[in-house]
Amino acid sequence: MMVKRLEFDHGLEEITQLLIEMGNRAETALTESMNALKNVDVDTAKRIVKSDSELNQLEEKVSEIGAKLIATQQPVAKDLRRILIAFKISSDLERMGDLAVDIAKVVIRLDGQPLIKPLLDLPRMADIVAVMIQESLQSYVDENVDLAYKSAKDDDQVDALYSQIIRELFSLMVENPKTVGQAMLLSFVGRYIERIADHATNIAESVVYLMTGKRPDLNQ
Secondary structure: OHHHHHHHHHHHHHHHHHHHHHHHHHHHHHHHHHHHHHOOOHHHHHHHHHOOHHHHHHHHHHHHHHHHHHHHHOOOHHHHHHHHHHHHHHHHHHHHHHHHHHHHHHHHHHOOOOOOOOOOHHHHHHHHHHHHHHHHHHHHHHOOHHHHHHHHHOHHHHHHHHHHHHHHHHHHHHHOHHHHHHHHHHHHHHHHHHHHHHHHHHHHHHHHHHHHOOOOOOOO
C-alpha cells in the first residue's frame, strides 16, 4: 500500500511541475505578445505563434500521467478530485496560451502600422492578469483558498479596465472613421486579455472546489 501511495504522490508531483511550467509559459506568452503589440513587432509576434504547440504538448503530458494514475492507482475522494482538477487547470492554461497567440496574430495583422493611441490600459490589464495567473497557480500548489479568492477578485479590475478601453476606442472611431480598423483590432486584444483573466478565475474556482468540495461561481 505504501509503495502505491509513493507512486501516486510522485505522479501528482510530476503533474504539479507540468502545470507550473504551463503557467510560466502562458504568462510569458501574454507578456511577450503585449510587448510585441506595444512595439508593433511582427517578428516577435510570429515567433509567439510558432511556439504555441509547446503548451499543447504539456497539456497532453498532464492527461497521460493523470490517466495512468487513475488506471493503476484507482484513487478515490480528494485524490481523484485532484487529478480531475489538474486536467481542468491544464485545459485553462492551454486556452490562455491560445489567447496570447491571438494577441500576437493582431500584431501580425497591424503589419507595422503606427498605433492610433499610446497603449496604457491594455498593458495595465495584462499586468493584472499576469499576476492572476501566478496567484491562481500558487493557490493550487499551496492549497491556499484565500489566495484563490484574491486572484478571482482581481478580475473585477480587469473587467473595469476592459469597459473603459471599449468606451475610449468607440469614441476614437466616432471622431475619426479612419481609425476603425485598428480600433476594432485593439478591442479584440482587450477581449482576449479579459478571457485569459476568466481562465485564471476558473483555476481559482477549481482550487476552492478541491479544498472544500463546493464549486463557487467566482466569474461574476
